[in-house]
Amino acid sequence: MSVLHLLGTSGEGGAETYFVDLVTALRRAGVPEAAAIRRNHGRHAALATADVPVATLGFGGPLDLLTRPRAAAFARREGARLALAWMNRAARHTPVGPWARIGRLGGYYNLKYYRGFDHLVANTEDIADWIVGQGWPAGRVSCIPNFAAAPEDGAALDRAGLDTPADAPLLLAMGRLHEAKAHDVALQALAGLPDAYLWIAGAGPLETRLKGLAAALGVERRVRFLGWRTDASALYRAADVCVFPSRYEPLGNVVIQAWAHGLPVVAAASQGPKALINDGEDGLLVPVDDPPALGEAVRRVLDTPMLRIRLAQKGLARVEAEFSAPAVVAAWKTLFADFGAL
Secondary structure, rough: OOOEEEEOOOOOEEEEEHHHHOOOOOOOHHOOEEEEEEOHHHHHHHHHHHHOOOEEEOOOOOOOOHHHHHHHHHHHOOOOEEEEEHHHHHHHOOOOOOOOEEEEEEEOOOOHHHHOEEEEOOOOOHHHHHHHHHOHHHHEEEOOOOOOOOOOOOOOOHHHHHHOOHHHHHHEEOOOHHHHHHHHHHHHHHHHOOOOOOOOOOOOOHHHHHHEEEHHHHOOOEEEEEEEOOOOOHHHHOOOOEEOOOOOOOOOOOHHHHHOOOOEEEEEHHHHHHOOOOEEEEEEEEEOOOOHHHHHHHHHHHHHHHHHHHHHHHHHHHHHHHEEEEEEEEHHHHHHOOOOOO
């Protein structure tokens, strides 16, 4: 018996990173697994290191007639009792067979891709409620959040390697260089924080535009565009404040990861962060698309050591109580057992 995970995207992002994290954590917990993924050498290597059998499939558009039967053959070979589809493209290619089909939703996805599925898992209560509001039976929806963890033996990235003064206030923004992530807002806020530096970790189509904006604002000397990184933990440990100005964010995994690293968070009050953060207790919320408010909140954190400590401590407590790896893995194992996959 095993669980077959299906991931149909080839790029890098928060969902793809968490896919590897969860599959690896489940494998360490003794869950028999296999994974069908689109071609990505780094992801294939990480899963192989975790001793998870991997099949590389096309996961193409509507004219792709090969992925589904090949996924079915792989599922039979691995003795799958449950197929877990990560996002729409994977759901479209998840074959029918002698296994349960479950969709894992990290956003407000089009449910047409999940017709005929046995169960859906949302990573926030709000998404779960939304699924039920779309007419999906409440008894066939679960909420299992993402987990976050800071490696015990991790170290902060050396600032000198990125030409950043050791004593300068350092802001960290994580996420794709996409309109939804609002890195432009972080850059505009930086203009009002003349002593601070900003690291932006992520890749995407707006890189040229954002670099141009940094130059226009006169802050390019204090901004480092880091591209896609595989050392997120070292970045969190090096920073003083995590800024998360997303215009649209169904969850906000960056918030949970920052909490796990004891890093205070200032976020825009978009859907996910607003649902996660208790403003003034475990993070600060500011209006969406408001650079002055973001800058003022960051300055408040930097200038108030006790606030910074309290936000960090409360965030760590939230992770331990709600978003720890053992709790999340246990919830998934219970669900798998309910469907006879364990």
